[in-house]
Amino acid sequence: MGPFKNRGNKATKAGFGEGLLEAGKRNPDVVAIGADITSSVGVNLFADAFPDRFISLGIAEQNCMGVATGLALEGKIPVFSTYGVFAALRAADQIRVSVCYNNVHVIIGGAHAGVSVGPDGATHQALEDLAIIRVMPNMTVFSPCDATQTRWAVFTAIEKCKGPVYIRFGREAMPDFTNPDEVFCPGKAQLMIPGDDLTICATGHLVWEAIMAAGQLSELGIHARVLNIHTIKPIDSKTIIEAAQETGAIVTAEEHQIIGGLGSAIAEIIVQHNPVPMAFIGMNDRFGESGPPLELMKKFGMSAENIVSESLRLVKEKKEG
Amino acid sequence: MIVSHKQTKDVKYLREIATEIRKSIVQSLTEAGSGHLGGPLGLADVFTALYFSILRHDPSIPQWAGRDRLILSIGHVAPVLYATLAHAGYFPVQELLTLRKLGSRLQGHPGRDHGLPGLELSAGSLGQGLSVGLGMAISARLNHQTHKIYVITGDGELQEGSNWESAMAAAHHRLDNLIAVVDRNGVQIDGRTEDVMQLEPLEEKWKSFGWQVESCDGNNMVQLLEVFEKVQDAQKPTVILAHTRMGKGIKSIEGDYHWHGKVPNADQSVDFLRELSGIPVDMRQA
Ligand SMILES: [Mg+2]
Numbered sequence: 325m326g327p328f329k330n331r332g333n334k335a336t337k338a339g340f341g342e343g344l345l346e347a348g349k350r351n352p353d354v355v356a357i358g359a360d361i362t363s364s365v366g367v368n369l370f371a372d373a374f375p376d377r378f379i380s381l382g383i384a385e386q387n388c389m390g391v392a393t394g395l396a397l398e399g400k401i402p403v404f405s406t407y408g409v410f411a412a413l414r415a416a417d418q419i420r421v422s423v424c425y426n427n428v429h430v431i432i433g434g435a436h437a438g439v440s441v442g443p444d445g446a447t448h449q450a451l452e453d454l455a456i457i458r459v460m461p462n463m464t465v466f467s468p469c470d471a472t473q474t475r476w477a478v479f480t481a482i483e484k485c486k487g488p489v490y491i492r493f494g495r496e497a498m499p500d501f502t503n504p505d506e507v508f509c510p511g512k513a514q515l516m517i518p519g520d521d522l523t524i525c526a527t528g529h530l531v532w533e534a535i536m537a538a539g540q541l542s543e544l545g546i547h548a549r550v551l552n553i554h555t556i557k558p559i560d561s562k563t564i565i566e567a568a569q570e571t572g573a574i575v576t577a578e579e580h581q582i583i584g585g586l587g588s589a590i591a592e593i594i595v596q597h598n599p600v601p602m603a604f605i606g607m608n609d610r611f612g613e614s615g616p617p618l619e620l621m622k623k624f625g626m627s628a629e630n631i632v633s634e635s636l637r638l639v640k641e642k643k644e645g
Numbered sequence: 646m647i648v649s650h651k652q653t654k655d656v657k658y659l660r661e662i663a664t665e666i667r668k669s670i671v672q673s674l675t676e677a678g679s680g681h682l683g684g685p686l687g688l689a690d691v692f693t694a695l696y697f698s699i700l701r702h703d704p705s706i707p708q709w710a711g712r713d714r715l716i717l718s719i720g721h722v723a724p725v726l727y728a729t730l731a732h733a734g735y736f737p738v739q740e741l742l743t744l745r746k747l748g749s750r751l752q753g754h755p756g757r758d759h760g761l762p763g764l765e766l767s768a769g770s771l772g773q774g775l776s777v778g779l780g781m782a783i784s785a786r787l788n789h790q791t792h793k794i795y796v797i798t799g800d801g802e803l804q805e806g807s808n809w810e811s812a813m814a815a816a817h818h819r820l821d822n823l824i825a826v827v828d829r830n831g832v833q834i835d836g837r838t839e840d841v842m843q844l845e846p847l848e849e850k851w852k853s854f855g856w857q858v859e860s861c862d863g864n865n866m867v868q869l870l871e872v873f874e875k876v877q878d879a880q881k882p883t884v885i886l887a888h889t890r891m892g893k894g895i896k897s898i899e900g901d902y903h904w905h906g907k908v909p910n911a912d913q914s915v916d917f918l919r920e921l922s923g924i925p926v927d928m929r930q931a
Contacts, residue, residue, distance in 0.1 A: 355787070376787070377787070379783060379818075381810075381814050382810075382813070382814065382817075384807075384810035384813070384814065386772075386773075386776070386806075386807040386810060387776045387779070387807055387810035387811050387814055388776075389776070390773050390774075390775070390776020390777045390779065390780060390807070390811065391776050391777070391779050391780035391783065391811075391814070392780060393766075393776070393777045393780055394776070394777040394778060394779060394780020394781040394782070394783070394784065395780040395781070395783060395784050396780075397765070397766070397777070397780070397781065398780070398781055398784035398785070398788075399784070400784050400787070402780070417770055417773075418773055418776070418807070420770075421767065421768065421769070421770040421773060422766075422768070422773050422776070422777055425756065425757075425758070425767045426757055426766060426767045427757075427758065
């Protein structure tokens with residue numbers, strides 16, 4: 325747990341690449357598949373170190389998913405990383421039938437998550453991938469919060485998980501603040517900051533924003549609990565239900581469409597077990613656009629200040645009951 | 646070394662096996678009450694040639710690492726795979742009558758999660774099997790294994806673009822251990838393939854993608870054995886265009902695309918089984 329210090333901005337994709345390289349050194353069965361954009365999705369380190377275990381398949385994501393399935397059926401541990409928009413959407417049927425129905429241990433890297441992709445604009449900003457991916461039976465979904473945790477998520481997916489795993493990560497250099505020695509616990513919400521006035525459940529880049537927001541809220545006398553939901557599926561229902569019971573309000577924060585993402589996943593639990601007021605920080609049913617990453621996050625309402633204002637609103641609502 | 650399943654070159658015997666497989670297809674689909682009859686009947690000779698003559702496999706050890714892999718990409722012809730696996734000894738022939746029923750290991754389209762021995766892949770959404778076969782072929786090469794990977798695709802299925810992604814990649818990686826068999830029966834659900842979406846010139850398409858291309862009469866056992874023997878030493882990925890007749894073995898439905906997605910009723914089934922058993926028409930009418 326905090327206090328958290330930014331050791332310097334670093335892209336989560338760099339964490340993905342480092343984790344893959346290290347896992348590749350430890351296990352000769354790890355192979356990587358490339359769909360042309362290897363250096364921008366964190367696979368180039370592995371490809372350079374293990375050229376015989378790197379399989380270039382060109383710009384053909386559907387084929388990549390099938391090939392990954394075939395490799396996994398034969399005992400290899402294939403890692404296929406590409407932009408989340410192409411991984412989760414273009415190849416969605418291959419993920420459903422080949423990867424998930426066969427329940428093979430394939431690791432899918434979903435890069436370029438969120439509007440913080442920046443200048444590339446709407447086509448390349450993955451904002452729907454969690455909604456598509458988390459609905460697939462057998463799939464595990466990780467959405468780590470910084471480069472250090474992304475590195476951990478890759479090891480964990482390769483060495484501890486069974487079945488298919490989707491790991492979501494971003495492009496832009498962002499604060500790197502989690503403890504490098506802290507073991508990644510899949511399926512467990514990570515308590516970042518304790519507090520009892522409300523809970524902020526955040527994922528990916530928005531975890532840092534949630535931590536900043538909690539700092540601002542504490543200056544106003546409001547103690548927000550911050551949970552890092554790095555595993556979207558299977559989600560940590562127990563911790564989330566406890567948070568609802570103990571804090572009475574939940575703000576969710578994600579760099580993803582509000583429809584179908586983390587907020588939806590949490591609402592699915594809360595409404596069944598302990599309904600409390602909720603607010604959803606995320607993309608509000610529209611496409612992104614080009615611009616500087618942090619300005620885009622502000623423009624579309626996915627920054628610390630938005631978390632603060634929604635938190636204040638919820639706490640007020642809670643008090644007025 | 647594990648001795649492979651007793652394979653044979655005895656064409657007469659293989660034809661008899663193919664007939665038994667056809668009967669099982671008719672029986673299992675009649676019992677199921679839904680499914681596809683035409684495609685499985687057309688492929689019975691291809692499957693017989695593979696499982697009873699060509700493939701290295703051992704039904705008593707389905708997971709034997711040295712086995713040749715067979716991927717069925719066109720999942721809707723599953724009844725021919727199931728019937729062949731049963732007759733080869735992977736599971737009791739009687740189980741074929743559970744096809745498509747609740748709790749069966751014989752799913753409408755193949756599903757590995759139900760634990761059917763000998764089934765390599767859950768599949769049925771068209772255009773995916775060749776990619777999976779490609780992954781298996783790459784793995785075999787990485788592991789210095791010598792087995793082959795056979796992928797059975799439909800012809801209508803080749804309209805899915807993902808097949809051509811796989812075709813391009815297989816040639817790029819020179820995967821000489823990959824053999825695709827296209828069930829070139831010329832029909833799909835809506836009618837003739839050339840009317841629905843033209844596939845010809847199909848040989849030239851595969852050649853231009855860098856594959857070795859062979860053609861044969863897919864209902865002629867002698868030709869099938871010849872072509873499968875011929876491609877064993879190929880230096881690149883190979884495709885066999887197996888020209889089959891949908892509904893082969895039952896004259897009244899041969900080549901009729903209406904039987905693509907249909908099953909016989911009880912009376913038709915009796916007639917079909919008699920015809921397959923070689924009972925002359927005049928005797929049937931007696
Ligand atoms: Mg056809």
